[in-house]
Each structure stands twice: as structure tokens, then as C-alpha cells.
Amino acid sequence: MPNSASLINIDAELCTGCRRCAAVCPVDAILGEPGRPQTIDDHRCVVCGQCVQICTAYAPASRSGDDDHVHKRLQRGQLSSVREPLFAAYSTGQVLKVKRALADPKLYKVVQCAPAIRVSLAEEFGLPMGTLTPGKMASALRRLNFDRIYDTNFGADVTIMEEGSELIGRVLSAERLPMFTSCCPAWVKYAETEAPELLEHLSSCKSPMQMVGALVKTYGAKLEGVDPANIYSVAVMPCTCKEFECSREEMEVNGHREVDVVITTRELAQLIKDAGIDFVNLPDEPFDSPLGKYSGAGSIFGVTGGVMEAAIRTGYELITKEKIPSLQLDFIRGEEGVRTAAVQVGKLELKVAVVAGLKYVGGILKQVQEGTCPYHFIEVMACPEGCVSGGGQPKLLLETLRKQAYQARKSSVYRHDHQQQVRKSHENPAIIKLYEDFLGEPLGHVSHNLLHTAFHSRKRTASHSHSNVKED
Structure with a gap:
């Protein structure tokens, strides 16, 4: 079974220990003392990313050009062109893989978009909240070279x-x-x-x-x-x-x-x-x-x-x-x-x-x-x-x-x-x-055969009860 350990992370160098992430976590997967960097119980974490949404601790803008900042972007799977702050809580991205694939002429590149994307994507481009843009989204995806x-x-x-x-x-x-x-x-x-x-x-x-x-x-x-x-x-x-x-x-x-x-x-x-x-x-x-x-x-x-x-x-x-x-x-x-x-x-x-x-x-x-x-x-x-x-x-x-x-x-x-x-x-x-x-x-x-599946127990055994806590 896949390991979710690398998907949701807290950067110990940036975390201030405000515990806003712990307050919003629905499964009590974030551990730590107030004022100190937090850790994630990976086994308990459901990878919902609500901690990523609420986190406000970030690297100062003055650091944006230094080697450490560049390394962190790469470590997080972010494009080098990204200009948003580096927040303490983050999800590891896959966009670098996609950019490489889009440039590969041997691949037949297919994309699908969830219902919620077309009512939120426009916010990233300065349009009012909730602007509905399915047509522009499809247009942008074609220009990105999806087949x-x-x-x-x-x-x-x-x-x-x-x-x-x-x-x-x-x-x-x-x-x-x-x-x-x-x-x-x-x-x-x-x-x-x-x-x-x-x-x-x-x-x-x-x-x-x-x-x-x-x-x-x-x-x-x-x-x-x-x-x-x-x-x-x-x-x-x-x-x-x-x-x-x-x-x-x-x-x-x-x-x-x-x-x-x-x-x-x-x-x-x-x-x-x-x-x-x-x-x-x-x-x-x-x-x-x-x-x-x-x-x-x-x-x-x-x-x-x-x-x-x-x-x-x-x-x-x-x-x-x-x-x-x-x-x-x-x-x-x-x-x-x-x-x-x-x-x-x-x-x-x-x-x-x-x-x-x-x-x-x-x-x-x-x-x-x-x-x-x-x-x-x-x-x-x-x-x-x-x-x-x-x-x-x-x-x-x-x-x-x-x-x-x-x-x-x-x-x-x-x-x-x-x-x-x-x-x-x-x-x-x-x-x-x-x-x-x-x-x-x-x-x-x-x-x-195609559309149905079975789910499996992930219940923690006693021998693994303390082995899944991680920090960045």
C-alpha cells in the first residue's frame, strides 16, 4: 500500500508552533508543544490538507533568492517560477513531473478536472471568488499541450x-x-x-x-x-x-x-x-x-x-x-x-x-x-x-x-x-x-472489473504504534 508520509509536511525550520494546524486537523494527527515545531503522525493523517490551508507561518521574503529557498521549492516539488511564500505546512507537489511529461512527444497526454476546479481556478488570476471558468480552463489545458x-x-x-x-x-x-x-x-x-x-x-x-x-x-x-x-x-x-x-x-x-x-x-x-x-x-x-x-x-x-x-x-x-x-x-x-x-x-x-x-x-x-x-x-x-x-x-x-x-x-x-x-x-x-x-x-x-474496488484495514498494530511520526 502507498505511503502518505511525503505528501503532507511541516517544515520545522519555519513552524512557529502556533498550533492552528492542530486545531483544524480532523483526526488529531498533528503533535507538538505550543511554540515549538509540530510533527505529523503519518499513520493517523488522512492527507486532507486542511493544515496546509490554514498555515500562516512562512519564510521571510528577503530569503526568496537564497540557495536554501530554491532548495526548499525543489524539495516541495514546486516550479522555480512560483512566487507565493513558502509556508511551514505544505503538500508535496507533482507539477514538475507533469511539466516534463507535457514536453514529451512520445506520450499521449490526457487530463481530467474535478467539479470544484472550474469554480476556484480563476481566483488565482485575480478574478472574483467563485467565477465559473470551464471554457477558459479547457482552453488553457490545450495550450499546455494536453492531447x-x-x-x-x-x-x-x-x-x-x-x-x-x-x-x-x-x-x-x-x-x-x-x-x-x-x-x-x-x-x-x-x-x-x-x-x-x-x-x-x-x-x-x-x-x-x-x-x-x-x-x-x-x-x-x-x-x-x-x-x-x-x-x-x-x-x-x-x-x-x-x-x-x-x-x-x-x-x-x-x-x-x-x-x-x-x-x-x-x-x-x-x-x-x-x-x-x-x-x-x-x-x-x-x-x-x-x-x-x-x-x-x-x-x-x-x-x-x-x-x-x-x-x-x-x-x-x-x-x-x-x-x-x-x-x-x-x-x-x-x-x-x-x-x-x-x-x-x-x-x-x-x-x-x-x-x-x-x-x-x-x-x-x-x-x-x-x-x-x-x-x-x-x-x-x-x-x-x-x-x-x-x-x-x-x-x-x-x-x-x-x-x-x-x-x-x-x-x-x-x-x-x-x-x-x-x-x-x-x-x-x-x-x-x-x-x-x-x-x-x-x-x-x-x-x-473496471469501476469497483475493495478497501483494506490499515489499523495500527502495537509494534507500529510509535513508528509513524515524522517532521520535515
């Missing part, structure tokens, strides 16, 4: 087809309930570490990112007439844990990594600036077909409650064979914390819960362990307001600005959903064609 611009939103639609069908099967058979979502890798790592006895309650679905990765090197490769061995698959994510996810041993198809590398929103912005691309004045361009076509339901995965809302839109119609009365499910939408609801789906009263912020999941896990959990379906997102507040998103130092950004990004996501002609995953023509031409049916033999 195909696909979309994780397409994978979100596939996830709904698979996960929705899985949920219906479990509810009708009353087996392995409640069912938890499995698209957040930080939540999955937490479940594997802290509650492995409950892993059967997680959906077996891979995340939308990994689904797109698997389809790129099978379905997409066949359509394009490209050897999967020559495909270099890049994912742009708002999440620092996605690099950990793509490196998991099981995330491969026919001997190839499904996703070769992940970069964050901030790293994409750095790559665009490094290439001298004028992002603000780019024309709007489309994503490539077919793995770039998505529904409104796919786009709302970027906010807390979005997976649940998308699943209900499709699940309702699959069960009742009737149109859902309303596509805007306000009772699902909200902010940090736990939200619960009962949804009437035909004769079934579906009881659901949405957990926004990993620190809130403990109570529900205890109920599941005790056999008293009343819910059928539970969405868990590690970050406080879903992916729009991910650890790889544009960094804002003031709490008030962060809250403003989260709200603006969420509003933009919902606006994007509302603008789509197709707003339900099962009505996406590209999804219908995918199943007709390649997958067959949800939960069928092909989709089971």
Missing part, C-alpha cells in the same frame, strides 16, 4: 449509475446498510485506519477520478486508437489526498495505473503562469467527447451534499419509474456538520445523512457499530464544505475570506448545475452510449 481534455464530472455521472444501482440493491435486500459513499479518499483512509470492521458498509465504487482514469485507458484508448501504455493520465483535483488515492496498489487497469499523477488547483494555476498563458483573456473552448460530457448532477459533486443529491435524482427515477418532482433538493444542501433527511421514494422512505467535515463522523460510526444507525445512505466528505474547501484549493489566509470563497464557490457550482440542459446522470447521452457500447449495465461484469 485530450476530459472531465471528472463525466466520472461523477458514471459513479451515480453504479453507486445508485448498488444502493438500490442493498436497500431492497436490506443488506450491508447503511451504505457510505466512497468518493472521498481522505474519508476512505480514515475508515480503513479507525473503523476497518465497518468497511463492508462503504460503496465498492471507485471515485469519479479513478473511474475516468480506468475508462481513459480502456474505452477512451479504443476510441482514439491509442496504446494505453502510451497514455499519460493527469488529474487536476482540489484535494491533496488524491495523489495518495491514485497511487493505491489496486488502482490499475490491465497492468497500467489508472491515473498516473494528480496536481492540485494551485499547481494548475502555477503551470499556466509558468507557460506564460494569459488565462483571463482566453476564449472559451469545450471539453473533448465523450469523456468530457456531463450532467448538472455530475457538476454538484464538488459541494457537500452533492453526491447525495445527484444519487437521489437518479435513484428516485430508477425505483419509481417516474420523474422526480423537483431537481433542487434544498434539504440536502448546507454547510459543515451533519444533516439528515427522510426522502419519500415511491413506497420507500429513504433515510439519509450528509457529513461535512471528518470530525463529525464519529457519532454515526458508533451507531453503525452498535447496530442502531437509522440511515440507509450516508455521504461523508472530509473537508468542511466538501471539495470546494479542499486542501489543494487556492489558499486564503483570513478566515472571513475563506468563508466568502466557500460560499461563492458553492453558489457557482449550483448555478452551473442549473445551466445544464441535462441535470440527471442517467439522462446524459454520453453515459447512455458508454453503457450501450462498452459497459453493458451498471454492476455488470465489465463495470465491476
Whole structure:
């Protein structure tokens, strides 16, 4: 299994011991005395990057040209052209690998972008918070020399087809309930570490990112007439844990990594600036077909409650064979914390819960362990307001600005959903064609092999209980 030790770090030379990172860590993985450099319990860390978002200790600007500063940038995997401060808490970047790959003519370079990227990337170029820029983003990626611009939103639609069908099967058979979502890798790592006895309650679905990765090197490769061995698959994510996810041993198809590398929103912005691309004045361009076509339901995965809302839109119609009365499910939408609801789906009263912020999941896990959990379906997102507040998103130092950004990004996501002609995953023509031409049916033999996985216990043994604490 992959080691997350090098992904989230605290630079002991820069850390002031303010412990703001410890206060925001949802799993108490940051250790240390006030006023002294902090360390990370790598085993407990879920790589969510909230410590990276909140850290305000940084190297003085006067040091920006010295050899130590240059060495630190290289050590952190940053481009030499980056001008932002070196903060004590940081995530190790992969953008140098991507820049090298983009210059390699032998590689067929494919990229996918998560739903939350298009509502946050523009902030890195001085545009108002929440500015929606899917067209400029696709345009910039083409100018960076990607051969195909696909979309994780397409994978979100596939996830709904698979996960929705899985949920219906479990509810009708009353087996392995409640069912938890499995698209957040930080939540999955937490479940594997802290509650492995409950892993059967997680959906077996891979995340939308990994689904797109698997389809790129099978379905997409066949359509394009490209050897999967020559495909270099890049994912742009708002999440620092996605690099950990793509490196998991099981995330491969026919001997190839499904996703070769992940970069964050901030790293994409750095790559665009490094290439001298004028992002603000780019024309709007489309994503490539077919793995770039998505529904409104796919786009709302970027906010807390979005997976649940998308699943209900499709699940309702699959069960009742009737149109859902309303596509805007306000009772699902909200902010940090736990939200619960009962949804009437035909004769079934579906009881659901949405957990926004990993620190809130403990109570529900205890109920599941005790056999008293009343819910059928539970969405868990590690970050406080879903992916729009991910650890790889544009960094804002003031709490008030962060809250403003989260709200603006969420509003933009919902606006994007509302603008789509197709707003339900099962009505996406590209999804219908995918199943007709390649997958067959949800939960069928092909989709089971490509799009589903199993999770494994990471519970710490006594002999390893003190061996995973690191400092930079």
C-alpha cells in the first residue's frame, strides 16, 4: 500500500508552533508543544490538507533568492517560477513531473478536472471568488499541450449509475446498510485506519477520478486508437489526498495505473503562469467527447451534499419509474456538520445523512457499530464544505475570506448545475452510449472489473504504534 508520509509536511525550520494546524486537523494527527515545531503522525493523517490551508507561518521574503529557498521549492516539488511564500505546512507537489511529461512527444497526454476546479481556478488570476471558468480552463489545458481534455464530472455521472444501482440493491435486500459513499479518499483512509470492521458498509465504487482514469485507458484508448501504455493520465483535483488515492496498489487497469499523477488547483494555476498563458483573456473552448460530457448532477459533486443529491435524482427515477418532482433538493444542501433527511421514494422512505467535515463522523460510526444507525445512505466528505474547501484549493489566509470563497464557490457550482440542459446522470447521452457500447449495465461484469474496488484495514498494530511520526 502507498505511503502518505511525503505528501503532507511541516517544515520545522519555519513552524512557529502556533498550533492552528492542530486545531483544524480532523483526526488529531498533528503533535507538538505550543511554540515549538509540530510533527505529523503519518499513520493517523488522512492527507486532507486542511493544515496546509490554514498555515500562516512562512519564510521571510528577503530569503526568496537564497540557495536554501530554491532548495526548499525543489524539495516541495514546486516550479522555480512560483512566487507565493513558502509556508511551514505544505503538500508535496507533482507539477514538475507533469511539466516534463507535457514536453514529451512520445506520450499521449490526457487530463481530467474535478467539479470544484472550474469554480476556484480563476481566483488565482485575480478574478472574483467563485467565477465559473470551464471554457477558459479547457482552453488553457490545450495550450499546455494536453492531447485530450476530459472531465471528472463525466466520472461523477458514471459513479451515480453504479453507486445508485448498488444502493438500490442493498436497500431492497436490506443488506450491508447503511451504505457510505466512497468518493472521498481522505474519508476512505480514515475508515480503513479507525473503523476497518465497518468497511463492508462503504460503496465498492471507485471515485469519479479513478473511474475516468480506468475508462481513459480502456474505452477512451479504443476510441482514439491509442496504446494505453502510451497514455499519460493527469488529474487536476482540489484535494491533496488524491495523489495518495491514485497511487493505491489496486488502482490499475490491465497492468497500467489508472491515473498516473494528480496536481492540485494551485499547481494548475502555477503551470499556466509558468507557460506564460494569459488565462483571463482566453476564449472559451469545450471539453473533448465523450469523456468530457456531463450532467448538472455530475457538476454538484464538488459541494457537500452533492453526491447525495445527484444519487437521489437518479435513484428516485430508477425505483419509481417516474420523474422526480423537483431537481433542487434544498434539504440536502448546507454547510459543515451533519444533516439528515427522510426522502419519500415511491413506497420507500429513504433515510439519509450528509457529513461535512471528518470530525463529525464519529457519532454515526458508533451507531453503525452498535447496530442502531437509522440511515440507509450516508455521504461523508472530509473537508468542511466538501471539495470546494479542499486542501489543494487556492489558499486564503483570513478566515472571513475563506468563508466568502466557500460560499461563492458553492453558489457557482449550483448555478452551473442549473445551466445544464441535462441535470440527471442517467439522462446524459454520453453515459447512455458508454453503457450501450462498452459497459453493458451498471454492476455488470465489465463495470465491476473496471469501476469497483475493495478497501483494506490499515489499523495500527502495537509494534507500529510509535513508528509513524515524522517532521520535515
